[in-house]
Amino acid sequence: xxxxxxxxxxxxxxxxxxxxxxxxxxxxxxxxxxxxxxxxxxxxxxxxxxxxxxxxxxxxxxxxxxxxxxxxxxxxxxxxxxxxxxxxxxxxxxxxxxxxxxxxxxxxxxxxxxxxxxxxxxxxxxxxxxxxxxxxxxxxxxxxxxxxxxxxxxxxxxxxxxxxxxxxxxxxxxxxxxxxxxxxxxxxxxxxxxxxxxxxxxxxxxxxxxxxxxxxxxxxxxxxxxxxxxxxxxxxxxxxxxxxxxxxxxxxxxxxxxxxxxxxxxxxxxxxxxxxxxxxxxxxxxxxxxxxxxxxxxxxxxxxxxxxxxxxxxxxxxxxxxxxxxxxxxxxxxxxxxxxxxxxxxxxxxxxxxxxxxxxxxxxxxxxxxxxxxxxxxxxxxxx
Numbered sequence: 001x002x003x004x005x006x007x008x009x010x011x012x013x014x015x016x017x018x019x020x021x022x023x024x025x026x027x028x029x030x031x032x033x034x035x036x037x038x039x040x041x042x043x044x045x046x047x048x049x050x051x052x053x054x055x056x057x058x059x060x061x062x063x064x065x066x067x068x069x070x071x072x073x074x075x076x077x078x079x080x081x082x083x084x085x086x087x088x089x090x091x092x093x094x095x096x097x098x099x100x101x102x103x104x105x106x107x108x109x110x111x112x113x114x115x116x117x118x119x120x121x122x123x124x125x126x127x128x129x130x131x132x133x134x135x136x137x138x139x140x141x142x143x144x145x146x147x148x149x150x151x152x153x154x155x156x157x158x159x160x161x162x163x164x165x166x167x168x169x170x171x172x173x174x175x176x177x178x179x180x181x182x183x184x185x186x187x188x189x190x191x192x193x194x195x196x197x198x199x200x201x202x203x204x205x206x207x208x209x210x211x212x213x214x215x216x217x218x219x220x221x222x223x224x225x226x227x228x229x230x231x232x233x234x235x236x237x238x239x240x241x242x243x244x245x246x247x248x249x250x251x252x253x254x255x256x257x258x259x260x261x262x263x264x265x266x267x268x269x270x271x272x273x274x275x276x277x278x279x280x281x282x283x284x285x286x287x288x289x290x291x292x293x294x295x296x297x298x299x300x301x302x303x304x305x306x307x308x309x310x311x312x313x314x315x316x317x318x319x320x321x322x323x324x325x326x327x328x329x330x331x332x333x334x335x336x337x338x339x340x341x342x343x344x345x346x347x348x349x350x351x352x353x354x355x356x357x358x359x360x361x362x363x364x365x366x367x368x369x370x371x372x373x374x375x376x377x378x379x380x381x382x383x384x
Contacts, residue, residue: 035364149220263312
């Protein structure tokens with residue numbers, strides 16, 4: 001039975017090997033860029049300066065006053081897009097600024113919540129922004145996310161076909177010689193060295209490689225998977241979406257553009273009264289429509305926040321997403337996004353996962369380079 005299985009496997013091997021080789025060669029550059037940018041997205045945040053520690057001299061001032069103080073220190077032409085209250089006695093409040101109508105702050109101004117004194121600024125890394133765009137779209141905006149999803153599909157196929165090509169035959173399992181496929185011989189040189197490195201690293205990394213490719217596909221095409229469609233909160237409503245085209249009209253009706261923090265204190269007071277056990281993490285501003293406030297419920301953690309849309313004038317609230325009401329598919333999809341985007345936080349599992357994700361990125365670069373080198377060396381040997 002085992003011999004028959006090996007015979008049928010041998011008949012398929014040439015086809016699988018050709019598909020694996022030519023897909024790898026054709027997509028070597030996209031695969032290498034995915035690996036390199038994935039590695040850099042793990043490393044670059046570690047180089048960013050941490051938030052300064054402060055000693056608050058009294059009770060916190062109203063949020064609107066902190067936003068106004070930050071605006072006075074912000075460059076002209078930028079809009080307050082995000083407010084994050086202090087999370088402790090030594091943590092400053094922050095106000096994110098960016099172009100009007102945007103949703104991703106380019107600059108954060110840190111403010112002492114007890115005195116409204118500006119204590120520093122933090123700019124979003126231009127290099128990290130470039131790396132992020134390259135990773136998610138290959139700079140093919142606005143169509144880049146679709147092609148990147150297909151790169152993920154092929155990456156899953158490469159992981160599966162790679163482990164099939166590596167899988168030892170029956171007699172190697174019986175003799176224990178299959179373990180050699182997990183190691184690189186000290187005597188290996190030239191083509192043999194590249195091949196053994198390619199095979200050994202692939203055997204160790206194929207599960208993680210397949211997961212990252214598959215989860216990338218789910219992020220690119222969320223509506224194709226249970227729990228990934230409308231039930232997921234991918235961009236807070238009101239932060240540059242449905243109200244972006246109505247900014248001018250709202251300003252005209254009011255006789256002038258209202259400040260982004262108008263009604264902020266009322267909204268935060270309503271949230272605290274209605275949800276006293278929740279922790280407010282940030283408020284999306286920048287539009288004349290309702291605020292979108294993210295809060296963390298006890299027992300769920302910062303990676304699974306609740307989003308609440310709240311009217312800036314009367315405090316009326318609508319829950320947009322609530323992890324407590326999500327189905328199994330939505331919870332699974334949320335955790336897949338957390339793992340793919342390396343958002344486990346500063347915990348021991350989070351640090352371990354960061355190391356694995358970084359190694360996975362380097363491995364993907366290695367596969368691309370070693371695959372091309374092996375093809376070139378084989379061509380040279382055949383022609384020589």
